[in-house]
Amino acid sequence: MIIRLPRNEKLFFIFVLILGSFLLFASLSIFIWPVKVLKKQDITIIVDAGHGGKDPGSSYNGFQEKDINLEVAFYLQEILQDEGLKVVMTRTEDIMFNNNRQDDLKRRIDIANSSDAALLVSIHVNKFPSPKPFGGEVYYFTGSEQGKQLAQKIQENLLKLQKNSYRSIKEGNFYLLKKSKIPGVIVEIGFISNPKDRERLKSESSKREIARAVAQGIKDYLVLDVPVTVQDQQVSVYPEYSKIDLMGGLLPLFYICQEGSGDLKRHDIKVDYLKMLQDTPAASFVEKKIELALLVYREGDLAGIAPLPENANYDFSLRDGDLHLFFELDAKYFFSSSLMELLALQALKKTFLSLPGVNRLIIYLDERPVNTISGHLFID
Numbered sequence: 318m319i320i321r322l323p324r325n326e327k328l329f330f331i332f333v334l335i336l337g338s339f340l341l342f343a344s345l346s347i348f349i350w351p352v353k354v355l356k357k358q359d360i361t362i363i364v365d366a367g368h369g370g371k372d373p374g375s376s377y378n379g380f381q382e383k384d385i386n387l388e389v390a391f392y393l394q395e396i397l398q399d400e401g402l403k404v405v406m407t408r409t410e411d412i413m414f415n416n417n418r419q420d421d422l423k424r425r426i427d428i429a430n431s432s433d434a435a436l437l438v439s440i441h442v443n444k445f446p447s448p449k450p451f452g453g454e455v456y457y458f459t460g461s462e463q464g465k466q467l468a469q470k471i472q473e474n475l476l477k478l479q480k481n482s483y484r485s486i487k488e489g490n491f492y493l494l495k496k497s498k499i500p501g502v503i504v505e506i507g508f509i510s511n512p513k514d515r516e517r518l519k520s521e522s523s524k525r526e527i528a529r530a531v532a533q534g535i536k537d538y539l540v541l542d543v544p545v546t547v548q549d550q551q552v553s554v555y556p557e558y559s560k561i562d563l564m565g566g567l568l569p570l571f572y573i574c575q576e577g578s579g580d581l582k583r584h585d586i587k588v589d590y591l592k593m594l595q596d597t598p599a600a601s602f603v604e605k606k607i608e609l610a611l612l613v614y615r616e617g618d619l620a621g622i623a624p625l626p627e628n629a630n631y632d633f634s635l636r637d638g639d640l641h642l643f644f645e646l647d648a649k650y651f652f653s654s655s656l657m658e659l660l661a662l663q664a665l666k667k668t669f670l671s672l673p674g675v676n677r678l679i680i681y682l683d684e685r686p687v688n689t690i691s692g693h694l695f696i697d
Contacts, residue, residue, distance in 0.1 A: 361403040362535060363429045363501070365439035365493070366390035369421070370413025375444035375654050377509045382442040383411065385518050389506060390440050392528035400536065405432050426496040435539070436467060437501030438531065439493055442518065443508045444654040446622050450577025451511040452482030453527065456503040456655055459488040463500035471504060471534030478530055487579055489659045504531055505655055508577075568606050569671055570613060571664040572621040579656065581664050582621055586613065603674045604635055610668055624664035638676035640669050643684060 366386040368374035374382030394404045407425045414421040429437050453475035457464035468486040494501045506527050507514035517523040568586040614623040632643045669675050
């Protein structure tokens with residue numbers, strides 16, 4: 318017996334048959350192609366204890382940054398692992414790889430880039446010529462939105478430990494962060510130059526408290542579900558500055574605010590002062606200005622902190638638009654913290670790149686060109 322359906326009912330029957338087949342296929346596909354859910358144990362965090370071995374970092378009367386960094390890094394590792402996260406440490410003892418700072422930095426970067434980690438957190442201790450600045454602050458690589466969000470979350474938790482702290486996140490061309498393919502931050506957990514911070518950094522309970530704050534910031538960031546992407550472009554830290562008019566009669570010098578707020582100030586020197594250099598061998602007017610700037614920086618004749626160590630020996634040469642600035646090796650200890658290296662490089666670039674005929678600043682330590690002074694920032 319053949320049942321003949323009206324045309325409209327036949328079309329409806331075919332529609333129901335197709336819909337039922339689709340729903341059955343979809344339900345089976347749940348078991349055939351399961352969707353992977355990211356769990357805590359799938360997330361890896363790189364914890365980097367800054368400095369180590371013959372590189373002590375910043376110090377105060379024998380109290381060394383490298384030891385503080387490692388202790389806090391161990392506490393952070395323990396807390397994150399208790400939360401179910403995987404942790405990879407870049408160092409677990411007081412060593413410098415190959416006893417060479419550049420090789421050591423490269424090894425840390427290789428660890429970060431080969432570990433399939435979600436993010437990198439590097440622990441450091443700040444230092445400033447004045448004992449006034451205090452508190453933790455977090456740095457991220459310029460142009461990294463993910464790094465900025467991670468820095469902000471950690472900063473928010475650090476500020477809870479010191480209610481009167483005014484520190485805030487900062488961006489910079491940090492060597493480790495620039496070369497890493499994952500979002501990362503440098504966490505300066507306090508100032509070894511500040512008496513109260515120094516006491517906190519000597520206290521085991523306070524160091525655990527700091528580690529908990531950093532860990533909480535990491536967890537707060539992870540719930541944002543920010544996709545991890547490779548930094549496929551290099552963003553210059555320093556904006557272009559318009560060239561000053563040689564005949565304008567001024568030499569702008571930039572220096573660091575004594576309060577440690579992270580700001581720069583400008584001090585203009587009248588060209589008349591160049592008469593004091595008339596008998597120097599400098600061949601050009603621009604070179605005379607460079608000599609004057611170095612002279613003032615060396616003598617510390619500013620209402621602030623010069624971006625170069627006072628009374629140190631350094632020299633320069635100007636060739637084809639490149640200003641070569643030569644330091645003795647010991648000068649790197651002047652830049653022993655992220656804050657000082659960041660501000661000093663910003664001040665030097667603002668000062669010297671404002672001069673006509675100066676297009677690039679190249680820094681040497683003991684007559685060898687370097688792309689980082691103390692291992693924090695990348696000089697591009």
